[in-house]
Amino acid sequence: MTASNQILPPPTERYTILNWLRKNLFQNWLSSIVTLVMLYVIFVSLRGILVWTLTEGQWQVIIANLRLLMVGQYPLQQIWRIWIAVGIFGALIGLSWGLWIRQKLAATLITLGGPFLLALLPVDTATRLTWVGVGFITAAGFGLARVFPRFLRRIVLVAWLVYLPVVLLLVRGWTAENGPIPTVGTNIWGGLMLSGLIAAVGIILSFPIGAALAIGRMSRYPLISAFCVVYIELIRAVPLITVFFMSQTMLPLFLPSGFNIDPLMRAMTAFTLFNAAYMAENVRGGLQAIPKGQHEAAAALGLSSFQSLRLIILPQALRNILPILTASVIGSFRDTSLVMIVGLLDFLGIARVVLAQPQFLGRHIEVYIFLAFVYWLISYIVSYIGQMIEARTGVDATRR
Amino acid sequence: MRKILFVMVILSVLLAACAPAATPAPAPAATTAPAAAPAATAATGNAAVKPTGFGDILKGVLARGKLKCGINPSNPGFSVIDSTGAASGLDIDMCRAVAAAVLGDPKLVEFVPTTGDTRFTMLQTGDIDVLIRSTTYTFTRDTDLGLNFAPPYFYDGQGIMVKKASGFTKLEDLNGASICMGRGATTELNLADAMAAKKLKYTASLFDNPDDVFSTFEQGRCDAMSNDKSGLIAQRSMAKNPDDYVILDVTLSKEPLAPVVRQGDDQWYDIIRWTEFALWIADEKGVTQANVDDTKAKSQDAELQRLLGVNGEMGAKLGLKNEWAYNLIKSVGNFDEIWQRNLGPTTKTAIQRGINNQWTKGGLLYAMPLR
Incomplete structure (x- = not known):
């Protein structure tokens, strides 16, 4: 204890903008020239994009089709169901933020202000008011979490677990046409909602399957490990697009006639099974990084192999693979755009639909810029949340 | 090294096992074709002999209360989805006409988006009841894929x-x-x-x-x-x-675009064909959405009387209500009205009728006599 007190922290440099500029951009004449040239290139290209975006782009195509792009052909009278899902999501985000990530002020402000920012979009008043409502719900969740942190922790975790099934049920509906929650066929699900649902189902379900496969692959029993190895290697040797094609065009031919699985269900299953193989390898990486001593120590304490897995190995392994997990979540989200090829109208698919509208023919650039922006925004948010969780669980501290 | 070898062996065994299973994938469709064909010819000779599968699709549609129509969601003029989520286009209206004829209401149709790759499989497996997706009628598709093409409604090239x-x-x-x-x-x-x-x-x-x-x-x-x-x-x-x-x-x-159904259910095939013919007869004889009630009440034309259900039990012969054609003309219009709505000179996708006109106006559309 005394020894560590005598170790001095490394000398810190005075961190001014001028210092930083000199050190990073204008160290010598060569780096100064490179800096200036690069600045000019960035300026020219950015100016081109900005001028085009602000003056030439005809954004009416996005404004008019915002609903189509977000929820596809989901019937207008039933959209409140999606709003409820969004509201619950906002509340859960607010609660979780308040419980676990509240330290970062700027990020907290952006999270809580997000729904209000969305209310500024050029949409109708009702939609704006709804976003403001979602904003208040999020803020209320955050406030509640600050007041009753102990009480809420378990409840929020359980709520996250049941969130997706509840949303799927709500979006699909269960009563007849004239009932209060009529069934909405998956053929008219679409837009960003569909991409989000496919990604969420694929990522969340693939995690336990992947973990099981990873553990199975390292199993002592040859049959189990052989099965897992074959599954993982077979799936990983095939492009996702082939898996989708198999699920949409070949699988139905093998099924007995009259036994039809919904095309969306087929796509979601294919996506989950595909992701599980990659997830398995991520988890295996984490498992193998745990030193053998940990297993042995657990055994010495008298823990069964299941107990040691649950209490000792998995918690460490999962923490280790958080960065790669974030990366694969982002990758999976973007991979969902491939379902367009099998005829599902996800975010990209519905964009093609928008581009075919006679009054908006030829508006490709606007639509694709919007798409790219939304994909970037969501990926960035996921990446940021990943960093927050990493910081929270101390991945940074142990690794640096 | 031994482990790698083991994995390789397992993999190759699995691949070998998969290969024969994977290649004959289109086979079920292909094998149904010859099996259904003799039965179909028999049915023409004797109305009492019905081939297997006869009437199944209509039964399914009636039980479901909705027609499942395979479309292309992004084809200007033929099938587009507007910003409110509503579908329109020539293909879309053809789907609506079938729904109106079968179920009496053009709104009772589920538009199922398909792609060039998935469309025929979805038809074969019953994901859709009929495919109206600007599909070119060709020999191989007609024979090899176990499909039946109704008469072309748009002669492209x-x-x-x-x-x-x-x-x-x-x-x-x-x-x-x-x-x-x-x-x-x-x-x-x-x-x-x-x-x-x-x-x-x-x-x-x-x-x-x-x-x-x-x-x-x-x-x-x-x-x-x-x-x-x-x-x-x-x-x-x-x-x-x-x-x-x-x-x-x-x-x-020649790119004749035609509705497609799966082989083996001749009743359903007839319904699709006669839906088209009804649209064309109405076009040829000038029966429109506006005057169909008047025509039904007053017309002395024997064919129109049969078409609109005044005389004869024509609908029953298709397994439909007697007002099947009246319903579809009343709710969707005749073929020219559909054309003008989607491809007419006031639209952004204007196309001259040209060879797609009625045979009486020098085109190729020729409805069979309704008698």
């Missing part, structure tokens, strides 16, 4: 578009020209055949993306572009000045 300023008017003018087109065997081959037949030389520029074809052509980097005529018209309509472009009066290929 590959055409050539040039700039008006160029002064080109016929194929011979394009000797030595550069022609832009989409990559894909038929477009290239049709043009190559046509040019070779007239001993004309040209340079082909191929693109994967149809939009690139037009933008390259628009920038003047090629003298002409080739595509299906309906596609050319849609692409011309998105130009800044559509009047600067001319579609030559040349047709390089």
Whole structure:
């Protein structure tokens, strides 16, 4: 204890903008020239994009089709169901933020202000008011979490677990046409909602399957490990697009006639099974990084192999693979755009639909810029949340 | 090393096991075709002998209360979805006509988006009841895939578009020209055949993306572009000045677009065929949405009386209500009304009726007599 007190922290440099500029951009004449040239290139290209975006782009195509792009052909009278899902999501985000990530002020402000920012979009008043409502719900969740942190922790975790099934049920509906929650066929699900649902189902379900496969692959029993190895290697040797094609065009031919699985269900299953193989390898990486001593120590304490897995190995392994997990979540989200090829109208698919509208023919650039922006925004948010969780669980501290 | 070997062995065994299972995938569809064919011929001889599968699709549609119609969600003029989520287009209205004939209400249809790759499988497996997706009627599709094509409702063909300023008017003018087109065997081959037949030389520029074809052509980097005529018209309509472009009066290929059903249910096949014929008879005889009630009450034309259910039990012969044709004309209109709504001169995707007119006006649409 005394020894560590005598170790001095490394000398810190005075961190001014001028210092930083000199050190990073204008160290010598060569780096100064490179800096200036690069600045000019960035300026020219950015100016081109900005001028085009602000003056030439005809954004009416996005404004008019915002609903189509977000929820596809989901019937207008039933959209409140999606709003409820969004509201619950906002509340859960607010609660979780308040419980676990509240330290970062700027990020907290952006999270809580997000729904209000969305209310500024050029949409109708009702939609704006709804976003403001979602904003208040999020803020209320955050406030509640600050007041009753102990009480809420378990409840929020359980709520996250049941969130997706509840949303799927709500979006699909269960009563007849004239009932209060009529069934909405998956053929008219679409837009960003569909991409989000496919990604969420694929990522969340693939995690336990992947973990099981990873553990199975390292199993002592040859049959189990052989099965897992074959599954993982077979799936990983095939492009996702082939898996989708198999699920949409070949699988139905093998099924007995009259036994039809919904095309969306087929796509979601294919996506989950595909992701599980990659997830398995991520988890295996984490498992193998745990030193053998940990297993042995657990055994010495008298823990069964299941107990040691649950209490000792998995918690460490999962923490280790958080960065790669974030990366694969982002990758999976973007991979969902491939379902367009099998005829599902996800975010990209519905964009093609928008581009075919006679009054908006030829508006490709606007639509694709919007798409790219939304994909970037969501990926960035996921990446940021990943960093927050990493910081929270101390991945940074142990690794640096 | 041993482990790797073991994995390799397992993998190769699995692949070997998979390969024979995977290759005959289209087989179930192909094998049903010959099996159903003799049964179908038998049915024509004796009305009491019904082939297997006869009536199944209609039963399914009636039980479900909805028609499942396979469409292309992004094909200007034929099937588009507007910003409110509502579908419109020639293909869409054909689907609605079938729904109106079968279920009495054009709204009782589920539009199922399909792609060029998934459409036939979805039909074979019953994901959709009928495919109305600008699908070209060809020999192989009709025979090999176990499908049946109803009469074409749109006779398309590959055409050539040039700039008006160029002064080109016929194929011979394009000797030595550069022609832009989409990559894909038929477009290239049709043009190559046509040019070779007239001993004309040209340079082909191929693109994967149809939009690139037009933008390259628009920038003047090629003298002409080739595509299906309906596609050319849609692409011309998105130009800044559509009047600067001319579609030559040349047709390089036959692309008859027809509704498709799966083989083995002749009743359903008949329903689709006679839905089209009903639309055409109404077009030929000038029965419109507006005057159909009047016609039904007053017309002395025996065929129209049978069509609208005044005389005879025509609907029952199809397994439908007697007002089947009345319903579809009343709610969707005749074929010309559908055309004008989606491809008429007031739309952005205007296409001349041309060969798609009634036979009485020099076109190819010819409804069989309803008697």
